Amino acid sequence: MVKEIIKYPTTPSLEFGANVRHFNQELFDLIKDLKDTIEANNLDALSAFQIGSPYAVIVIKKDDGEFLELINPRIIKREGTITPVESTAYFPGLSAKTKRYEKIKLMYEDRDANQQFLEAEGDLAVTIQRKLDYVFGSNFRVRLDDNERKLLDSKLEFGTDAITDNGCPTTFKRDKLLHLIKFVFVASLLALITKFFLSEENLSILKSAENYAMLSILILTVIYFFYAIHEGKQYKNCSSCQIGNIIGVTGITLAKLLVLFGANYFLLW
Structure with a gap:
């Protein structure tokens, strides 16, 4: 079932990061809802937290159209740093430059409760890290430096991604x-x-x-x-x-x- 995605300024439930203990139909329905919502909104990934669920579940749509289901995910190894420009459904139409790990190793469980490991880098690593922020009740705003955070706040205030600087330059293209x-x-x-x-x-x-x-x-x-x-x-x-x-x-x-x-x-x- 397609669910409504929680968007700014709505604050999701204060309960978050709850580990999945029961691998039952309720969990499978949640995963199905995440997949349906991803497809309906043409997204690449969603955390259960983004549709109002407190459980630590992430679903990612891969390039081949298949879905990666991550239950109780935890990063156990990280390497290098990058500064990608990210966007998220929580702040629709807005983007910001964040700081992420370039490579990560993830421990998670599949729908059969089997422990799995995943090594990821590039776009997949960034996507996983962004969705993990939601697992713990946050979003990419906490990954921004002071200047980028102020810039994002300006974008939120004016409702546009066109703002590129909080300062006032002395020369303009015009x-x-x-x-x-x-x-x-x-x-x-x-x-x-x-x-x-x-x-x-x-x-x-x-x-x-x-x-x-x-x-x-x-x-x-x-x-x-x-x-x-x-x-x-x-x-x-x-x-x-x-x-x-x-x-x-x-x-x-x-x-x-x-x-x-x-x-x-x-x-x-």
């Missing part, structure tokens, strides 16, 4: 658009000055070029405004001042465009 707008504006002014040295035939060409230049500035300004708003959402701590700055820069650019339009109106039209 500045390149401003440089392009400035270049077109200056070029248009310089071209306008040549009006006094051109023939009537060339004046017609200049008029068309000026019209295209002003249209380009307008389009680039609109693109700048919307992209700047999008880029600003990536930085929590300076979002309010950025919005004011973006509006101010857009207003000044449009005012310059109006001046350029007036100059063209009186000199060319």
Whole structure:
């Protein structure tokens, strides 16, 4: 049966990590529910804790479509460290850089209560470690350093994974658009000055070029405004001042465009 996956900010039951003692139909039903829920939500793994069960059970869907059932799992050997970027159904749509063991050796029991051992590395090792966090009533937030934890909290606050930094940088990608707008504006002014040295035939060409230049500035300004708003959402701590700055820069650019339009109106039209 497909179960509802517990998601942030709902806190699962305070009972967790209970070892399975009875390998009976109740356990088999729980494993079936985990498999059904994994399939229904297109996931790679689930811990029983994520569907509200206190038992230490993990089910992982392997690359070949088969399921790995881990009952009462415990890591008994660990080696090396890696910093993968992880996502989890508990924080849907969000990701964070964690710290994990590169290789692990796992002791667990199968559904027949037989003790088994598993050596894992890479993605499988990371998945097992992530699900073991849930077995003990936690999630990957506890594996984050202070900066990454603050970043995840910002993502949770704003409900987006687009935030990449809590600081406020001094330069932005959108500045390149401003440089392009400035270049077109200056070029248009310089071209306008040549009006006094051109023939009537060339004046017609200049008029068309000026019209295209002003249209380009307008389009680039609109693109700048919307992209700047999008880029600003990536930085929590300076979002309010950025919005004011973006509006101010857009207003000044449009005012310059109006001046350029007036100059063209009186000199060319």
